[in-house]
Amino acid sequence: MSSPADTETFPAATPAAAHLFTTVLSHGPLTRLEMARRAGLSPAAVTKAVRPLIASGYLAEDADAGAEAEVRPALGRPATLVRVDGGRALFIGVKLTGDEIIGVLTDLCCRILLARRVPLADREPDAVLDATTDLVRELLTEADGYGVRVAGLGIAVSGDVDRAEGVVRYSPFLDWHDVPLAALVAAGTGLPVTVDNDVRALTVAEQWFGAGVGLSDFAVVTVGAGIGCGLVVHGRVVAGAHGVAGEIGHVTVEADGPPCHCGNRGCLEAVASDGAILARIRETGGTEVTGTAEAVERARQGDTGAREAYARAGNAIGRGIATVVNLFGPARVIISGEGLAAYDLFAEQIREAFQAAAFGSAAQCDVRTRPLPFEEWARGAAATAIQSFITAPN
Amino acid sequence: MSSPADTETFPAATPAAAHLFTTVLSHGPLTRLEMARRAGLSPAAVTKAVRPLIASGYLAEDADAGAEAEVRPALGRPATLVRVDGGRALFIGVKLTGDEIIGVLTDLCCRILLARRVPLADREPDAVLDATTDLVRELLTEADGYGVRVAGLGIAVSGDVDRAEGVVRYSPFLDWHDVPLAALVAAGTGLPVTVDNDVRALTVAEQWFGAGVGLSDFAVVTVGAGIGCGLVVHGRVVAGAHGVAGEIGHVTVEADGPPCHCGNRGCLEAVASDGAILARIRETGGTEVTGTAEAVERARQGDTGAREAYARAGNAIGRGIATVVNLFGPARVIISGEGLAAYDLFAEQIREAFQAAAFGSAAQCDVRTRPLPFEEWARGAAATAIQSFITAPN
Missing domain, CATH: 3.30.420.40 (ATPase, nucleotide binding domain)
Structure with missing residues (x-):
């Protein structure tokens, strides 16, 4: 096709070209027609944008790669498929x-x-x-x-x-x-x-290769040491005009709740992070807990204080997710994070609190868990x- | 330029062409080069997209319209400006x-x-x-x-x-x-x-012609009979995958607060809408209030119950706005709605609650009021x- 140049500059002249490349990265291999449809561009614009990317070896065309790489229409010549050359x-x-x-x-x-x-x-x-x-x-x-x-x-x-x-x-x-x-x-x-x-x-990563592929609007909510949230709206990750976005951990869930490291009280993170759950167990039980593993173990064995702390956290997480869903209406919420290891302890509370607080048809949102290693x-x-x-x- | 056809079909072949038209509608008149820059397209793509819109009279070019409609570069021929023909x-x-x-x-x-x-x-x-x-x-x-x-x-x-x-x-x-x-x-x-x-x-309307012009991310929060929110993220109004979005009125601000018509308790709307404020004044004062005008009048005259109801509403609105800002990081929040007539009664509480609950640099968000008639x-x-x-x- 072409030999990669020695420079590492990427030859995408416009944001549209970079977007096309990402589309092929996430959904490819694709025909040019499919690329045009997904990007809302004319086939001619796609051909123009793709040319320098093929010439420099970042995209490859499987023109003669046999049946698997081709889409054979009933009539006419087979369409070639464009894919990212991962080795580039x-x-x-x-x-x-x-x-x-x-x-x-x-x-x-x-x-x-x-x-x-x-x-x-x-x-x-x-x-x-x-x-x-x-x-x-x-x-x-x-x-x-x-x-x-x-x-x-x-x-x-x-x-x-x-x-x-x-x-x-x-x-x-x-x-x-x-x-x-x-x-x-x-x-x-x-x-x-x-x-x-x-x-x-x-x-x-979820947008390009995971449970967000093909969705223009979804959220990732992570539970564990912290409570975080990534939002994709209109096909792009929300970064925030001042660099802050997705701070679900600092949504107030209990107006008079525990103090948070951010300076407020009752933030989701102050109720539902691993540390907050441990603090709650210590406070209500009056006993020491060495860490999250022990807290989970105690709760599974039926310790009331530990179970209550997880239930309270689950309720808060469910309401936090409902807030996100009521505000931007994602098609899907992906719950992940190391806190999923304790998911059996608060899954029901998360689901019930979400369903109760979701407004109207927002309750139809697909809320699912997805364990992802670091x-x-x-x-x-x-x-x-x-x-x-x-x-x-x- | 051309005579409008009798049909009312708009000749924009692609989403990109419709986007270009909106760009001219909101920011025009513009040169083609400026249109290309704003849309992230090549000048050739702009010319191609614009041609049928000019031919059918939806866009007009001011080629010979004199100095006011031209941008005269130091060298070369003057650039013509493209504008929407409002009368079309x-x-x-x-x-x-x-x-x-x-x-x-x-x-x-x-x-x-x-x-x-x-x-x-x-x-x-x-x-x-x-x-x-x-x-x-x-x-x-x-x-x-x-x-x-x-x-x-x-x-x-x-x-x-x-x-x-x-x-x-x-x-x-x-x-x-x-x-x-x-x-x-x-x-x-x-x-x-x-x-x-x-x-x-x-x-x-705010995005095209109001306080949102030129901003890719902003929010409109309306206060009054209801509490609503419109979000623009990445340049487009958020509609929600299931049709629900911007439901700031149903963000929980007081976990054990008053019941809301949606079936939950303590929603922002159940604390800070006109009706909620009236209900609170009746409840705490034990007296009848005929309507919002009387409530505002009483609060301005120093009635403690009325002042407290507005302060509580302002606090809740400020926290609701902080939730939106912590999640989306808009560059600006525009507060509007008929409730602005009482703004002097809760402006301070809105500002203070927002500043306290905004996370990190999200507090830099430009929160402003803008009275807009129906x-x-x-x-x-x-x-x-x-x-x-x-x-x-x-």
Whole structure:
């Protein structure tokens, strides 16, 4: 078809071309006609936009690839299929938690080629920076074996993250304020770095490859150490005019509820996060609980205080989801996060509270759970790096 | 330029062409280069999309219109400006309240040419249908004088409205359930009819011509008989996968608060609507209040119960707005609605509760008030008719 140029600049001249590329990435292989239909463009516009992407090897056409790659119409010549050439570039995705760094190496199709986890002993920015840089360098060394350059790095962090500026403005779990993470990691690795909120990054992966494929409007709600939410509206992840969006964790669910780290009272996160559930069990039971595993165990054994704490959390999560659904009416809500390990303890309360608080036909929304390991979050970070790569100005 | 054809079909072949038309409607007159920049299309694609719109007279080019209509570059020939020809078609917009029908006749630029109000004595669907049809016929007769056919009618109703099906599924103020309003009014007037939620219709008018021009993400929050919300995300009004969106009135603000007509307790509307404020004053004061005008008067004279009811409502509205802002991160929130007449009584509480509950940099959101008469809501209904007209399949 063509030999990849040595430069890593992506030849999409317009936002429409980048959108077409993403459509093929998520739904491909596709015929040009199908690409035109999905993008709302004329076939001629598709042909024009696709030409430089094929010439530079980012897209490939399976003109002679046999029956499987062709759509044979009853009449006329077979339509050729356009697909992303996954081997054309590599990306690295990193998810930071309070305890661990999870890194993946992916191809341009965001398929995970390798995954690594390293424990995080120290949450100070310098220590996290060093550990992240070491992990990325290890993945870069592994990438050498593929003979293709790594074109970008994505890092996903929980909290208030300014993607445009590459700054972690506030991360509760890391206790960071205004850390210019993108610039620091770029200096240490030589890669273009995209930093985004971790739930938004996971939402990109769900939109491209997961339970959000084909939906123009859906939400991802994550439960666990924090309560997060990623929103896709009109086919795009909502980022917020001031960088804040999806803060379901700070929707007030109990006006006089427990204090929250954000300074308010009764936020969803202050009632339903792992830490909030533990605090509640300690408070009502007057006993120590070592951690979430023990809390889950106690609740499953019928401990009243533990069961009540999970039920209260489930009720709050259900109302939080109803708030999201009443406001933007997604076709689907995907509940994920490490908190799903305890899902049997509050699934009923989540469902009942959601159904009660959903307004009218909003109750028809498809609310489902989907367990996703942290590697999938790191894959989301790689997806944000691919986004940045394909939309970067030439 | 060209003589308008007799048919009222709009010659936009693709969604991109309809989007370009809307861009010129809202921001025009514009050069083709500016249209391309705003739409993210190539100048060639703009030229192709615009050609049939100019040929059929919906867009006009001011090639020889003198200095005012031209942008003269330092070198080269002057760029011509493209604008919508407002006189090319007429539209009617109708806003239904529980007490009144407000109708406007507009041109294709959605400029109000005439406005009419008629009282609504009976809220039964048949009576409202008759009164609406009479008002529309009166406006059609007036339209005859312009020598241009009326190409569509928009009707705005509060509640759960299925625009695609043209059905009012549930309207609390009219006490309607599943009324196929679009088909009924179309049969009585002979016009293509678009029925939409009234706050969404007002939001379209704000997006095209009001305080939302140029913003890809903003919210309209209306206070008064009900509490509503219209959301624009990524440049488009959010409609909801199941037809429900923007239901800020049914966000829970007091878990054990007053019962709401939706079946829940403590919804924003059950605390902060005009009716909820009156109920609270009656309940705490043990006295009768004839209506909102008297409640406002009492509160301004220092009546403690009345002041407390407004303060409580303001606090709830502020938290409701913070919920919207924490989830979507709009650049601006426009507070409007007939409840603004009492704004001095709860402005401080709205502001303080919003600032306290906004998460991180979401507090930077520009929250402002904007009084809009019901004619502006009717204009929004006309704007939805224009939307339907320019996006109808040929």
